[in-house]
Amino acid sequence: MSARTPPGTLAAAALIARKDLAIEFRTRSAFLSAIVFSLLAIAIFYFAWDATAVSSVDLAPGVLWVIFTFSGILGLHRSFGVEEADRAIDALLVSPVDREAVFLGKALANLAFVLGVQALAIPAVALFYNLPLTRVLAPLIGIAVLAAIGLVAVGTLFSSMAANTRLAELLLPVLALPFFVPIVLPAAQTTARLLAGRPISEAMGWLRILIAFDIVFVVACALAFPFTLED
Amino acid sequence: MTTSSKPEERSGIDWFLTIAVLAVAATFVRAIFFTPVEARQGAAQKIFYVHAPSAFIGLYVAFGIVAVAGALYLWLRDERLDRVAASSAEVGVMYLTVVLITGPLWGRPIWGTWWTWDARLTLTLFLWFVFLGYLILRGAVEDHGTRARYSAVLGVLGALLVPFIHLSVYLFRTLHPMPIVLKPGRPSLPNSMLATFAMSFVSFSLLFLALLRARYRLAARADALVAEEEVESSPVPNLRAEPVR
Numbered sequence: 225m226s227a228r229t230p231p232g233t234l235a236a237a238a239l240i241a242r243k244d245l246a247i248e249f250r251t252r253s254a255f256l257s258a259i260v261f262s263l264l265a266i267a268i269f270y271f272a273w274d275a276t277a278v279s280s281v282d283l284a285p286g287v288l289w290v291i292f293t294f295s296g297i298l299g300l301h302r303s304f305g306v307e308e309a310d311r312a313i314d315a316l317l318v319s320p321v322d323r324e325a326v327f328l329g330k331a332l333a334n335l336a337f338v339l340g341v342q343a344l345a346i347p348a349v350a351l352f353y354n355l356p357l358t359r360v361l362a363p364l365i366g367i368a369v370l371a372a373i374g375l376v377a378v379g380t381l382f383s384s385m386a387a388n389t390r391l392a393e394l395l396l397p398v399l400a401l402p403f404f405v406p407i408v409l410p411a412a413q414t415t416a417r418l419l420a421g422r423p424i425s426e427a428m429g430w431l432r433i434l435i436a437f438d439i440v441f442v443v444a445c446a447l448a449f450p451f452t453l454e455d
Numbered sequence: 456m457t458t459s460s461k462p463e464e465r466s467g468i469d470w471f472l473t474i475a476v477l478a479v480a481a482t483f484v485r486a487i488f489f490t491p492v493e494a495r496q497g498a499a500q501k502i503f504y505v506h507a508p509s510a511f512i513g514l515y516v517a518f519g520i521v522a523v524a525g526a527l528y529l530w531l532r533d534e535r536l537d538r539v540a541a542s543s544a545e546v547g548v549m550y551l552t553v554v555l556i557t558g559p560l561w562g563r564p565i566w567g568t569w570w571t572w573d574a575r576l577t578l579t580l581f582l583w584f585v586f587l588g589y590l591i592l593r594g595a596v597e598d599h600g601t602r603a604r605y606s607a608v609l610g611v612l613g614a615l616l617v618p619f620i621h622l623s624v625y626l627f628r629t630l631h632p633m634p635i636v637l638k639p640g641r642p643s644l645p646n647s648m649l650a651t652f653a654m655s656f657v658s659f660s661l662l663f664l665a666l667l668r669a670r671y672r673l674a675a676r677a678d679a680l681v682a683e684e685e686v687e688s689s690p691v692p693n694l695r696a697e698p699v700r
Contacts, residue, residue: 378612385605389595398591399609402584406619413626433622444615448608451529
């Protein structure tokens with residue numbers, strides 16, 4: 225080990241992401257709870273509305289993207305919470321990798337987590353709400369990826385901050401949810417257009433907001449991340 | 456603890472704050488008794504002289520100061536900048552709360568509804584949430600340096616968030632009146648109302664500055680007190696501090 229040069233930013237990020245995913249894969253604690261939470265919420269949302277008054281196609285987009293943010297938060301606060309035990313974060317910070325690589329690695333692991341939950345939650349919503357999934361699947365996957373990138377960028381940064389506070393995981397939703405408005409709103413509106421059988425071009429205004437949010441906040445959060453660590 | 460350590464800090468009346476409060480009171484008197492009643496809205500329109508200046512100061516001035524002072528703090532690491540940001544956030548929450556209370560009071564008789572998910576109302580509400588998150592975050596961090604860095608990061612990101620929330624909610628139909636003073640061409644207020652509005656704007660700005668100054672002084676004294684206690688209580692390096700990274 226000692227003879228090798230430290231890995232570059234991308235290689236280090238990949239290593240950190242692999243470490244986090246390995247922990248998650250062996251314990252499966254957060255992933256399982258996020259999946260069970262999503263399924264429960266899908267079922268509860270359906271019964272909370274009168275299905276004869278509101279058609280399930282109108283209900284589904286809102287349900288899908290609200291569940292997406294809350295299950296995302298379940299995974300996100302684990303991201304740095306897991307480093308608090310035995311102060312593992314200190315070992316990570318003294319290792320010869322850039323702070324940006326730590327952010328990128330954490331964000332990649334979180335992205336895999338959120339997309340993994342979505343891969344099960346979207347078919348579950350389609351099943352329970354009788355959605356014509358095959359017709360809208362390709363654009364829906366695109367929206368899910370765009371939404372997940374923005375959610376993970378902001379969430380990873382705030383997770384790092386929240387883990388160091390007295391409130392810990394209680395603080396994350398308070399800080400992060402206002403920032404998820406420009407993600408949930410475009411995603412839900414675009415999904416609603418698609419499910420209503422409208423062409424995606426009708427939702428271009430929403431998609432532009434989503435893409436711009438991703439670009440601005442991925443850059444801003446990566447730049448801001450070192451400030452949440454140094455001492 | 457002896458109380459005689461810093462007698463010179465026992466200042467008397469805060470004259471700036473007194474003048475600001477008197478100016479606001481004078482504005483109310485002028486708005487209520489010496490400004491014509493609006494033809495269609497009647498007396499309800501008078502709430503404009505509280506609502507509009509509070510909204511401008513809370514949304515743009517207070518939030519701008521939080522974001523700019525935060526960004527400058529991350530660069531210069533001057534704890535005075537952190538105090539300015541924190542004070543501005545606290546006073547800003549108060550102004551936005553006034554906006555969110557007077558808005559529904561005005562909307563009910565004029566629009567026929569307390570609340571509507573209009574672009575500006577939604578933006579104000581979410582900025583209020585960001586401000587509250589900012590204050591909760593500050594309350595949840597013990598260490599001064601960490602607290603300053605975290606809140607600065609949140610302040611800067613909050614400023615980046617504003618245009619996105621604005622764009623998102625703008626795609627919904629808007630009910631709120633468009634600007635009537637700061638718009639191209641002449642303001643559409645008659646001169647007597649414009650004078651009252653200008654007066655309310657100045658007096659509310661004065662009150663903002665006075666409260667900001669008072670809150671800043673309080674923060675400075677609290678920090679000085681904590682620093683004093685730390686020196687007194689720990690002749691050896693503070694053992695409770697986090698491990699050095």
